[in-house]
Amino acid sequence: MIEGHGDDLFRFEGRVRINFSSNIPQNVNHEELIRHLCERGSLVGNYPEPEPKSVERRLAQLLGLEPESVIVTNGATEAIYLIAHLFEGKRSAIVAPTFREYQDAAKVFAHRVSFISSIDEIEASDADIVWLCNPNNPTGEVFCRERLLSIIDRCREKVFVIDQAYALYSVKRVLSAEDIAGRDNVVILHSLTKEYMIPGLRIGYAIGSAGVMDALRGLRMPWSVNALAIEAAHFFLDRGSRMSGSRMRGNADDGNAESGNRNDGNREVISAEELHREALRLSCALSALGVEVAHTDCNFILARLQKGRAAELKMWLVENYGILIRDASNFEGLTPAHFRIAAQSPQENDIFIKCMQEWLSL
Numbered sequence: 111m112i113e114g115h116g117d118d119l120f121r122f123e124g125r126v127r128i129n130f131s132s133n134i135p136q137n138v139n140h141e142e143l144i145r146h147l148c149e150r151g152s153l154v155g156n157y158p159e160p161e162p163k164s165v166e167r168r169l170a171q172l173l174g175l176e177p178e179s180v181i182v183t184n185g186a187t188e189a190i191y192l193i194a195h196l197f198e199g200k201r202s203a204i205v206a207p208t209f210r211e212y213q214d215a216a217k218v219f220a221h222r223v224s225f226i227s228s229i230d231e232i233e234a235s236d237a238d239i240v241w242l243c244n245p246n247n248p249t250g251e252v253f254c255r256e257r258l259l260s261i262i263d264r265c266r267e268k269v270f271v272i273d274q275a276y277a278l279y280s281v282k283r284v285l286s287a288e289d290i291a292g293r294d295n296v297v298i299l300h301s302l303t304k305e306y307m308i309p310g311l312r313i314g315y316a317i318g319s320a321g322v323m324d325a326l327r328g329l330r331m332p333w334s335v336n337a338l339a340i341e342a343a344h345f346f347l348d349r350g351s352r353m354s355g356s357r358m359r360g361n362a363d364d365g366n367a368e369s370g371n372r373n374d375g376n377r378e379v380i381s382a383e384e385l386h387r388e389a390l391r392l393s394c395a396l397s398a399l400g401v402e403v404a405h406t407d408c409n410f411i412l413a414r415l416q417k418g419r420a421a422e423l424k425m426w427l428v429e430n431y432g433i434l435i436r437d438a439s440n441f442e443g444l445t446p447a448h449f450r451i452a453a454q455s456p457q458e459n460d461i462f463i464k465c466m467q468e469w470l471s472l
Contacts, residue, residue, distance in 0.1 A: 158337035186314035203237030250406025385409035388453035
């Protein structure tokens with residue numbers, strides 16, 4: 111889905127000063143990374159690894175997996191399309207509303223697509239593949255881990271693709287690398303792009319049974335992950351910090367209340383608890399203004415206007431205050447009144463609340 115992704119900052123040519131449309135925290139300090147990549151700039155004169163096996167090996171070691179159980183891709187999105195390709199022509203059930211890319215990838219590879227609104231509907235579905243996002247984008251909901259594993263174990267004939275790109279933004283426990291042990295019908299997607307807040311460098315990975323991962327490697331385009339993305343992954347993995355222990359296993363953490371991130375040596379890391387607190391504060395403020403807000407377990411929230419359209423609100427905010435939100439009307443099952451925002455700093459969130467008060471009073 112080239113058209114309609116959340117962060118369309120590029121469309122507004124410097125007019126945006128506060129970006130609520132991306133679920134990745136803004137104003138992150140990447141000076142150390144940029145200096146490092148400049149020092150390694152000669153990498154652009156040579157081909158990268160045809161397969162990013164060096165990163166796969168390091169991730170496998172941190173996760174306690176064999177390297178054969180990890181595949182590194184050009185963002186988690188490449189993994190989505192590889193999986194859809196692997197299961198070409200199958201029946202896909204998508205737990206909606208959710209990230210549109212599952213639907214688009216499934217249609218590219220001739221899947222018969224159906225939509226379900228709850229994980230409780232999975233067992234009755236005739237799907238071969240089940241796609242769900244956890245935490246879910248755009249709602250921010252985290253599915254009950256025990257309930258989800260129970261369904262997976264009872265539906266061994268179905269393959270579960272669980273996108274946990276926002277796992278480190280969750281205040282609830284999500285699935286872990288240990289949870290794929292003995293379960294050949296689960297593929298879990300992760301995103302180093304989200305973990306390190308580097309959306310301009312596309313790098314993600316999937317974990318699952320060695321057989322499925324090997325089949326995906328057979329479909330992956332050579333050199334799909336570029337040299338600078340690989341180098342950035344090594345830069346962060348060298349510094350370790352949050353890519354070990356409980357953080358790789360999906361447990362929440364806390365940090366700096368000012369920004370929702372905290373500095374950990376040479377990099378900023380995500381503070382899920384602080385970002386979630388700001389998201390809840392935004393939710394309460396919007397509810398008080400008469401805006402319907404969905405429950406969230408992470409840093410972003412889905413909202414629905416009682417009057418007007420999200421597209422109109424989006425343009426008004428850009429033109430008058432340089433604020434960008436996500437028009438969520440193109441998510442399956444949502445309406446032109448739905449929008450999504452991600453919590454930023456307390457000061458920026460206060461500005462947004464005041465702008466919403468003004469727009470709703472017009």
